[in-house]
Amino acid sequence: DSGVTQTPKHLITATGQRVTLRCSPRSGDLSVYWYQQSLDQGLQFLIQYYNGEERAKGNILERFSAQQFPDLHSELNLSSLELGDSALYFCASSPRTSGSSDTQYFGPGTRLTVL
Amino acid sequence: GENVEQHPSTLSVQEGDSAVIKCTYSDSASNYFPWYKQELGKGPQLIIDIRSNVGEKKDQRIAVTLNKTAKHFSLHITETQPEDSAVYFCAARRGSFNNDMRFGAGTRLTVKP
Numbered sequence: 001d002s003g004v005t006q007t008p009k010h011l012i013t014a015t016g017q018r019v020t021l022r023c024s025p026r027s028g029d030l031s032v033y034w035y036q037q038s039l040d041q042g043l044q045f046l047i048q049y050y051n052g053e054e055r056a057k058g059n060i061l062e063r064f065s066a067q068q069f070p071d072l073h074s075e076l077n078l079s080s081l082e083l084g085d086s087a088l089y090f091c092a093s094s095p096r097t098s099g100s101s102d103t104q105y106f107g108p109g110t111r112l113t114v115l
Numbered sequence: 116g117e118n119v120e121q122h123p124s125t126l127s128v129q130e131g132d133s134a135v136i137k138c139t140y141s142d143s144a145s146n147y148f149p150w151y152k153q154e155l156g157k158g159p160q161l162i163i164d165i166r167s168n169v170g171e172k173k174d175q176r177i178a179v180t181l182n183k184t185a186k187h188f189s190l191h192i193t194e195t196q197p198e199d200s201a202v203y204f205c206a207a208r209r210g211s212f213n214n215d216m217r218f219g220a221g222t223r224l225t226v227k228p
Binding site for chain 1: 164
């Protein structure tokens with residue numbers, strides 16, 4: 001158990017809908033990362049938050065957004081969903097935003113299925 | 116940007132044999148190379164990592180080697196056990212920012228009892 005929790009575990013929805021994925025980082029970790037894992041794209045970095053502020057953006061679509069709250073949990077919002085958004089979404093956390101000794105700890109993921 | 120290629124995509128070995136997974140990277144500025152193990156229904160878990168100032172690192176049955184000149188690194192698992200069956204991902208990071216990590220496509224390792 002990495003100490004990172006994600007809810008829900010599974011999510012099934014229809015095209016055009018909006019969903020929210022939730023992540024709680026390890027106790028004390030300030031940095032949260034979101035990743036998308038699909039069969040044909042592998043693990044892709046989406047976005048990073050550090051202590052409530054956005055720090056970096058990766059391959060995140062404009063239909064997707066995220067935020068990190070004062071208690072450090074984070075939410076990833078996916079809107080106008082398309083079939084191609086079906087994937088596993090992982091959250092990872094680390095103590096800082098950078099540092100040669102920092103390790104990312106991954107949560108168990110949320111499997112999103114768009115029908 | 117950084118591109119990480121991983122081979123093979125699937126690997127099947129007999130229990131007790133060794134398994135080797137190889138990755139190549141494109142950016143010579145990459146300096147941190149972690150390996151993750153992902154079991155079914157779980158998130159990736161760090162199993163070993165190596166930094167660019169080291170050529171080899173070992174942890175019990177797992178070892179990683181790095182060839183900076185050739186820009187490739189490998190994961191070696193000896194005396195494989197059925198519980199080693201999982202998907203393994205390599206990654207490469209430039210600088211010291213975790214948001215600059217690039218992952219390989221993964222290798223599905225099956226260890227037959």
